[in-house]
Amino acid sequence: MLETHMLNPNGYKNSAEGFAFQMRVPYYRGFSLSIIRNIQVCVDGVEYPREDVAITVNGETFTLEEARTVVSNRWVFGRFGEVSVKKEGGLSAGEHDIQVTVTIAPSYMPMQLVKTGHAKFTV
Amino acid sequence: MSYDIKKSVSLYSYQEAFYTGKLDLEGCIREAAKAGATGIELLAEQMVDEFPVITDDFKKQWFEWMEKYGTEPSCMDAFLENHIYDNRTCTLREQVDNMRRDIEIAHALGFKVLRTLVSTPMEVIEGSLPIAEAFDVKIGLEVHSPFSLNSGWSEGYMEMIRRTGTKYFGFIPDFGIFCNKIPTELTNQALKNGAHPECVELVQHAFQNRCQKGFVKIRYDKNLGAANMDYRMANGQGELMEALKKAGGNDADFGYAGASFAYTWNDPQDIIDNIDYIFHTHAKCYHINEDYEETCIPMQQVVDAYKKAGYHGYLSTEWEGGEMVEDASESCIEQVRRHQECMRRCIEG
Numbered sequence: 001m002l003e004t005h006m007l008n009p010n011g012y013k014n015s016a017e018g019f020a021f022q023m024r025v026p027y028y029r030g031f032s033l034s035i036i037r038n039i040q041v042c043v044d045g046v047e048y049p050r051e052d053v054a055i056t057v058n059g060e061t062f063t064l065e066e067a068r069t070v071v072s073n074r075w076v077f078g079r080f081g082e083v084s085v086k087k088e089g090g091l092s093a094g095e096h097d098i099q100v101t102v103t104i105a106p107s108y109m110p111m112q113l114v115k116t117g118h119a120k121f122t123v
Numbered sequence: 124m125s126y127d128i129k130k131s132v133s134l135y136s137y138q139e140a141f142y143t144g145k146l147d148l149e150g151c152i153r154e155a156a157k158a159g160a161t162g163i164e165l166l167a168e169q170m171v172d173e174f175p176v177i178t179d180d181f182k183k184q185w186f187e188w189m190e191k192y193g194t195e196p197s198c199m200d201a202f203l204e205n206h207i208y209d210n211r212t213c214t215l216r217e218q219v220d221n222m223r224r225d226i227e228i229a230h231a232l233g234f235k236v237l238r239t240l241v242s243t244p245m246e247v248i249e250g251s252l253p254i255a256e257a258f259d260v261k262i263g264l265e266v267h268s269p270f271s272l273n274s275g276w277s278e279g280y281m282e283m284i285r286r287t288g289t290k291y292f293g294f295i296p297d298f299g300i301f302c303n304k305i306p307t308e309l310t311n312q313a314l315k316n317g318a319h320p321e322c323v324e325l326v327q328h329a330f331q332n333r334c335q336k337g338f339v340k341i342r343y344d345k346n347l348g349a350a351n352m353d354y355r356m357a358n359g360q361g362e363l364m365e366a367l368k369k370a371g372g373n374d375a376d377f378g379y380a381g382a383s384f385a386y387t388w389n390d391p392q393d394i395i396d397n398i399d400y401i402f403h404t405h406a407k408c409y410h411i412n413e414d415y416e417e418t419c420i421p422m423q424q425v426v427d428a429y430k431k432a433g434y435h436g437y438l439s440t441e442w443e444g445g446e447m448v449e450d451a452s453e454s455c456i457e458q459v460r461r462h463q464e465c466m467r468r469c470i471e472g
Contacts, residue, residue: 030174
């Protein structure tokens with residue numbers, strides 16, 4: 001399962017403004033960012049608001065709402081992108097539990113694809 | 124009748140090894156060749172990083188790999204992204220342009236077949252036929268379970284073939300239409316997720332009933348979701364879910380039951396009946412045991428139908444067991460190797 005390898009164990013960052021992590025999308029091909037419907041981030045059971053989540057792919061950063069119009073930037077299969085989340089003061093020191101659920105809408109599917117990755121990391 | 128059945132690997136099979144960086148594109152081609160394949164099937168959107176741009180350097184490298192490993196391009200798999208904009212469907216012109224792009228890529232990389240999906244509208248296929256002919260690339264519609272040949276659905280396309288007289292469109296059967304059991308690993312995964320053994324038995328019993336009675340085939344309908352739901356209901360999904368509810372089924376039970384309708388058994392005679400329109404095949408597989416048997420697809424019976432039909436073309440291993448196991452980044456290589464050997468025995472047997 002691609003979900004098993006979704007989150008980069010070495011990709012976590014923390015700062016006074018928030019935190020960031022690296023993920024690849026557990027879907028079997030590359031795609032334009034416009035088909036991303038949501039990336040839901042939960043850390044230690046706390047879900048962060050959608051408007052506080054941004055993605056950086058191929059050096060370009062978009063909020064999830066902005067990503068809906070981005071057709072010329074492809075998220076390459078197996079390539080890590082960065083997801084940053086606003087949180088005043090950042091995460092506390094110590095171990096954290098992260099759950100990330102990505103929802104995409106490939107054209108040929110009658111339903112949306114929802115995939116979840118889960119990991120523990122230390123700040 | 125004479126036949127010439129060749130072995131190919133769809134690099135889709137190695138997706139988890141590629142995703143995790145264990146194999147790069149050359150590594151996938153090398154493993155496929157080592158397993159005995161002479162054909163390489165590629166999802167350019169999956170393994171060509173610069174897609175949709177095919178650089179001169181990539182093209183040169185691609186053909187060098189083909190030569191180095193004694194392989195040839197068999198089929199390129201396309202995805203018509205016709206809902207790339209959230210607020211509208213692409214116009215017919217935009218969709219045909221997208222097909223043109225993919226046909227040109229296939230042509231540049233030496234593929235003679237372009238796989239398209241059931242979601243590609245009929246008018247887009249028809250509009251793409253002159254381009255396919257100009258580039259000598261045939262458009263193959265994947266017959267992916269629960270879609271099937273000799274059905275209301277395939278008749279919709281046969282009508283188009285007869286009306287246009289085209290030689291550049293046909294079918295790519297996917298062996299998911301020849302499952303006479305639910306894939307072993309799917310059952311194992313359900314049990315691991317907490318499915319009740321007695322509910323699993325109910326689901327398997329219902330599947331066996333469908334195999335024996337014959338599946339009600341899916342109809343032709345532009346609304347694929349509606350056609351799929353009607354197919355499921357006509358094949359007893361409602362009754363099965365009711366029975367599971369009575370038996371105290373949980374989420375894992377219902378998930379397993381729902382997933383079981385993705386697999387179908389069709390008479391391999393369907394291949395013989397439609398052979399004039401079949402020029403490539405996805406030899407889908409899920410689990411191949413140490414004795415080189417696909418545990419839910421009677422491979423010899425299916426390959427025998429291809430022989431009887433006089434098939435000239437590739438059977439392309441498409442291993443899809445990866446999504447049923449925790450980590451397939453290593454096992455995908457062994458599963459493909461076993462499936463190629465299984466096919467060799469069936470072809471020579």
